[in-house]
Amino acid sequence: MTTLNITSSIHNYKSKVDLKVDSQGILSLEKINPKAWQEIIDKLVGWQWDIEQLDDEGVTPPSEGIVQIAIGLAERLDEEGYVAPSSVVPDGDGGVVFTHRNGDIIKKIHLWDDGSICLSEYESTSLIRRTNLSLI
Amino acid sequence: MGEEIDPIDIAEILYRRIPASQGWYDEATKVLNSAAFHPNRNDETGISIVRGKYKTPEQAAMGRSGKTYYLAVLKANELAERQINAVSRPDLPSGETDISHAELPGLNAGNRRSFEVAGMEEMLAQELTIEVLGPFVTPNKTS
Numbered sequence: 001m002t003t004l005n006i007t008s009s010i011h012n013y014k015s016k017v018d019l020k021v022d023s024q025g026i027l028s029l030e031k032i033n034p035k036a037w038q039e040i041i042d043k044l045v046g047w048q049w050d051i052e053q054l055d056d057e058g059v060t061p062p063s064e065g066i067v068q069i070a071i072g073l074a075e076r077l078d079e080e081g082y083v084a085p086s087s088v089v090p091d092g093d094g095g096v097v098f099t100h101r102n103g104d105i106i107k108k109i110h111l112w113d114d115g116s117i118c119l120s121e122y123e124s125t126s127l128i129r130r131t132n133l134s135l136i
Numbered sequence: 137m138g139e140e141i142d143p144i145d146i147a148e149i150l151y152r153r154i155p156a157s158q159g160w161y162d163e164a165t166k167v168l169n170s171a172a173f174h175p176n177r178n179d180e181t182g183i184s185i186v187r188g189k190y191k192t193p194e195q196a197a198m199g200r201s202g203k204t205y206y207l208a209v210l211k212a213n214e215l216a217e218r219q220i221n222a223v224s225r226p227d228l229p230s231g232e233t234d235i236s237h238a239e240l241p242g243l244n245a246g247n248r249r250s251f252e253v254a255g256m257e258e259m260l261a262q263e264l265t266i267e268v269l270g271p272f273v274t275p276n277k278t279s
Contacts, residue, residue, distance in 0.1 A: 056155040057200045058184070060176055089159045089169050093176035093248065099169060106258070108170075112249065120254055125262045127255040 037078035040088050040098070044071045047090075059092040062113070070096040070111050076135065085109070109133070144222050144238060148212040149188035151196040152260075154268070156204035161268055168265055170257040172208060173240075175248040180229075182239030185210070185222065190236035197272035206270035214264050215240075220256060 047054060047067050054061035062070070070088070078084070085098040094113030099106065106122040117133040144150070152172065154160050160172040175183050186196040188209075197205040215222050225239045247253050 054157060056157045056203055058153075058176070058178075059155060059158060060178075087159070087162070087167075087169065089171050091171045091174050092158060093174060097169070097171055101167070122255075122258055125255075125258045127251060127258065130251055130254065 037074060037084040040084055041071060041074050041078070043088055044074060044096075054090050059090070060094045060113070062090055062094050062096050066094060066096060066111060066113060066115065069115055070098075073109070073111065073117070073135065074098070140224055141226065142224050142235070144187065144212050144224055145189075146213045146216060150210040150212055150215070150222060150238065151186040151188060151191075151193065151269075152183070152208040152210065152265075153186065153197055153199060154206040154208055154270075155199065156206060156271055161206045161270075163271075166268070168208060168261045168268055170254075170261040173243060173257040173260040175243045175245055175253070177245050177248075178229075179239075179243070179245045179248070181225065181244060182223070182241035183243045185238045185240060187224070187236045187238050193269050194272055196236070197270060197274070199274050201274055201277045204271045204273050206268050207272070208261070208265040209267045209269060210260070210264055211266060214266075218259060218264065220260070220264070 044067055047062070048064060048071070051061055051064060051067070074088075083100070085100045087099045089097055089099070091097050091110065091112075096111045098109040098111075100108070104124045106125075108120045108122075110118050110120060112118075117135070119131045119133055120127055121129045154168075154172045158171065160169040161167075162169075173183060186207075188196070193207055197207050199205050212222055220240060221242055222238055222240055225237050226233050226235045228234055228237060243253050243256055
């Protein structure tokens, strides 16, 4: 598997708006993600302050170190102008998942419990590509 | 492992319990995150599901005292159509027996980072979950 510079790997996240054609053929601009990165970062900081909120039956919460990496990743993507994800959730196995939804296209940045990161791209629930990422 | 006892019938309803604490289900948007089906390191033989023929939704959603849960509802026949195997596993790792306990062995600790499992997780969340029930609060234990 290839490890790529994260900046080039998630180039598509840079679009702040998406071109959309409706059934009458009218072209419009659609805001693809109204959520701000600050909302995502605030949620991660909330976990950092009280990681026990994620403790539950059958799941392993992310460690403080993983949450710290997730915050750093979010700040980096924000600084570089990428559109904020629709959601950030723990993966139940010590990792964190950022999900970006745009119609049938779903992109997930998965920060695993060992600190490694991958980008998965789905079309209509079919996983079409997965790329390992590194923070350079 | 011996012969499967009381195998799952194709007509059965199955539940996957979803802890509300993880934020995997958004009630406002009705979007279920595929992390709800992500195996963890303890799911050695598969992720757990509950057989609807043995438990009501309220019973199936019981978890840690005071915590809230949702249930993703699945149909055994639809899982089979997508080649996702569901098996009865009444013997729990704790040594206890629960006739309603079953598993999806294709999603387990050993393959949880695989390309194949990532695809199955998304399919389960977006296509095979016919509805999400809840929230259900597990009552606090009284001594």
